[in-house]
Amino acid sequence: MEDCRTRYNGDADHHQRRKKFSFPARLLCGDCFEARLDKVLANDAPFDICSCQFAMHYSWSTEARARRALANVSALLRPGGTFIGTMPDANVIIKKLREAEGMAFGNSVYWIQFDEEFSDKKFKSSSPFGIKYKFHLEDAVDCPEWIVPFHLFKSLAEEYGFELVFVKNSHEFVHEYMKRQEFIELMRRLGALGDGNQDQTTLSPEEWEVAYLYLAFVLKKRGQPERTQANSRKDKGQMQIAKEDILYISSDV
Numbered sequence: 001m002e003d004c005r006t007r008y009n010g011d012a013d014h015h016q017r018r019k020k021f022s023f024p025a026r027l028l029c030g031d032c033f034e035a036r037l038d039k040v041l042a043n044d045a046p047f048d049i050c051s052c053q054f055a056m057h058y059s060w061s062t063e064a065r066a067r068r069a070l071a072n073v074s075a076l077l078r079p080g081g082t083f084i085g086t087m088p089d090a091n092v093i094i095k096k097l098r099e100a101e102g103m104a105f106g107n108s109v110y111w112i113q114f115d116e117e118f119s120d121k122k123f124k125s126s127s128p129f130g131i132k133y134k135f136h137l138e139d140a141v142d143c144p145e146w147i148v149p150f151h152l153f154k155s156l157a158e159e160y161g162f163e164l165v166f167v168k169n170s171h172e173f174v175h176e177y178m179k180r181q182e183f184i185e186l187m188r189r190l191g192a193l194g195d196g197n198q199d200q201t202t203l204s205p206e207e208w209e210v211a212y213l214y215l216a217f218v219l220k221k222r223g224q225p226e227r228t229q230a231n232s233r234k235d236k237g238q239m240q241i242a243k244e245d246i247l248y249i250s251s252d253v
Contacts, residue, residue, distance in 0.1 A: 001027060001029050001246055002243070004027060005027060005241050005243070005246065008021060008025055008027075008241055009240055009241060021239075024238055024239055025238070025241065026044075026238070026241075026245075026247070027241055027245065027246045027247070028040065028041075028246070028247045028248075028249055029246055029247070029248045029249065030248065030249025030250070030251070031249075031251050032068075032069065032072055033058065033059040033065040033066075033068050033069045034065065034068060034251035035068075035249050035250065035251045036068075036071075036072065036075075037072045037075070037076060037249075038072070038075040038076060040247075040249055041076055045075075045076045045078075046076060046077060046078035046081065047076050047077055047078065047081060048077075048078060048081050048082070049077075049081060049082045049083075049084065050073050050076065050077055050081070050082070050083045050084070051084050051085065052069075052073075052083070052084075052085040052086075053085060053086050054086050054087070054214070055085075055087075056069065056085050056087045056148070056153075057087045057088050057145055057146050057147075057148045058145065058146065060128075060129055060130075060131075060146040060147070060148045060153075061129065061130055061132070061146050062129055062130060063129045066129065066153075066156060067156070067160075070156060070157055070159075070160040070162070071160055073160070074160040074161050074162065074221060077221045078221070078225060078226070079221055079222065079223025079224055079225055079226065080220065080221060080223060080224060080225035081220070081221045081225075082165075082218060082219070082220055082221075083157075083162060083218070083219040083220070083221070084216075084217070084218050084219075085216070085217055086170070086214050086215065086216050086217075087148055087153075087214065087215060087217070088145065088147070088148065088213055088214055088215075089150075089169050089170075089212075089213060089214055089215040090147045090148055090149050090150060091150075092169065092212055092213055093112065093133070093147065093213060094121075094123070094147070096112070097112070097114060097118075097121055098121050103115070103116065103118070103119065106136075107206045107209055107210075108138075108206050109137065109138045109204075109206045109207055109210060110135070110136060110137045110138065110206075110209075110210050110213075111135075111136050112133055112134070112135050112136075112213075113133060113134045114133045114134075115132070115133075118131070123147070125149075128147075128149050128152045129146075130146065131146060131147035132144050132145070132146055132147075133145060133146075133147065137210065150167060150215065150217070154167075157219055161221050161222050161223070162219040162220065162221055162222070163219065163220055163222055164217070164218075164219060165218035165219060165220050166217070166218050167215055167216070167217040167218075168215060168216055168217075169212065169214075169215050170211045170212060170213075170214045170215060170216060171208075171211065171212050173215075173216045174211070
């Protein structure tokens with residue numbers, strides 16, 4: 001949270017090309033896979049968009065956590081609102097596991113290891129939650145993660161009023177959108193193009209393989225947007241966030 005706060009404030013931003021944020025923000029700290037957020041954010045909702053990057057799979061340790069995650073998003077999005085996210089691509093990970101000689105695979109920058117309980121490399125469709133593996137990404141991640149069969153994620157999301165707009169593996173996603181100039185410019189602004197040439201990225205081949213482990217998805221909440229439903233709250237946050245401004249949410253909210 002402190003890293004997020006200092007980045008927003010610009011206190012530790014080493015990327016000089018990045019402009020100061022033009023929007024106000026609030027920082028809340030809590031487990032959104034356990035705590036209800038509809039009451040905490042009642043004065044801020046409804047939202048037009050929700051973004052969950054490289055995190056949704058942590059809710060898949062149990063069905064209750066997965067449902068709480070989707071219930072929170074659904075409760076806070078307006079009808080017609082968009083839910084975007086990235087998560088591990090279960091099909092790719094399981095394919096790589098089955099191609100490996102043992103229970104682990106990877107390269108010089110990452111490795112994934114499954115426990116011996118999955119030594120037959122088969123996963124029951126009747127038990128889609130709690131399929132854990134250890135994931136290590138150099139200088140970034142070293143923790144347990146969970147498989148998310150996307151067709152089941154889609155079905156569960158439909159129970160909470162969502163419909164799938166698209167799902168694409170990260171390689172497919174990048175190849176498709178890098179054909180369009182406006183997205184090339186976004187990649188350049190993010191610093192993902194080494195010398196400004198769309199054919200030259202800052203990723204090594206090993207890092208590009210890591211990207212293949214992920215997918216991108218877009219869900220839309222069913223229903224028609226109500227123009228009269230606009231949030232009238234004027235105080236949307238602050239342009240400078242102090243430590244005492246961070247709101248901590250307990251899981252029993």
